[in-house]
Amino acid sequence: GAGVSQSPSNKVTEKGKDVELRCDPISGHTALYWYRQSLGQGLEFLIYFQGNSAPDKSGLPSDRFSAERTGGSVSTLTIQRTQQEDSAVYLCASDREAGTGELFFGEGSRLTVL
Amino acid sequence: GQQLNQSPQSMFIQEGEDVSMNCTSSSIFNTWLWYKQDPGEGPVLLIALYKAGELTSNGRLTAQFGITRKDSFLNISASIPSDVGIYFCAGHYNTNAGKSTFGDGTTLTVKP
Numbered sequence: 001g002a003g004v005s006q007s008p009s010n011k012v013t014e015k016g017k018d019v020e021l022r023c024d025p026i027s028g029h030t031a032l033y034w035y036r037q038s039l040g041q042g043l044e045f046l047i048y049f050q051g052n053s054a055p056d057k058s059g060l061p062s063d064r065f066s067a068e069r070t071g072g073s074v075s076t077l078t079i080q081r082t083q084q085e086d087s088a089v090y091l092c093a094s095d096r097e098a099g100t101g102e103l104f105f106g107e108g109s110r111l112t113v114l
Numbered sequence: 115g116q117q118l119n120q121s122p123q124s125m126f127i128q129e130g131e132d133v134s135m136n137c138t139s140s141s142i143f144n145t146w147l148w149y150k151q152d153p154g155e156g157p158v159l160l161i162a163l164y165k166a167g168e169l170t171s172n173g174r175l176t177a178q179f180g181i182t183r184k185d186s187f188l189n190i191s192a193s194i195p196s197d198v199g200i201y202f203c204a205g206h207y208n209t210n211a212g213k214s215t216f217g218d219g220t221t222l223t224v225k226p
Contacts, residue, residue, distance in 0.1 A: 004156070033213065033214075035216075041218065041219075042120075042202065042216050042217060042218035042219050043157070043202065043216040045213050045214075045215070045216075048213045056213060059213070091156050091157075093156070100145070100162075100206075100208070101145045101147055101162070101204065101206030101208060101214050102147065102159055102162055103147075103149075103157075103159065103204075103214060104159070105149075105156030105157050105158070106156050107154070107155055107156050108155075108156055
């Protein structure tokens, strides 16, 4: 597709369940980011992938959060044993070229943990 | 870690007025960027600045990269209702393509 695609757009889950959020970046973009946006808040960095380099996981809030990127393209963010404070919009972005900082965002996945 | 202070937090203005918002940091950046987010959407890049002192325009938007590399501002002239949204600044330090740090956003409301 032309832009960054995220799925699902909305996810409601029960506390304690695991969830997977998917991101399909723009074709050819080598860098991929995950950010979290809580209601009325700014963007909180979670994790960053660049080519074949080891990902920068410094923003993951706990070991319940993990992400992988297969084949340098699609990425999956997994949250295990979800908690109510995990409720937020999870945004994925890709960068056409390493180092520009010019991010193209998807529309986000809104997660609600009951 | 790096933190950006973005102000004001919110603005309520009349259509046709000019708007100014800014971002400051305790750290220097190589790149300053401004994004706009509409409800239910992801942020969209408005302007990118790559050089200290640089002044860049995009239509009614003008942004500057501060001389100290620790601040940036965004001006919107002659606001219109579709300018409504949340504006985010972001600082980027591109060593080994590091992550961007975002401000908390300025929510703009434009009254017709």
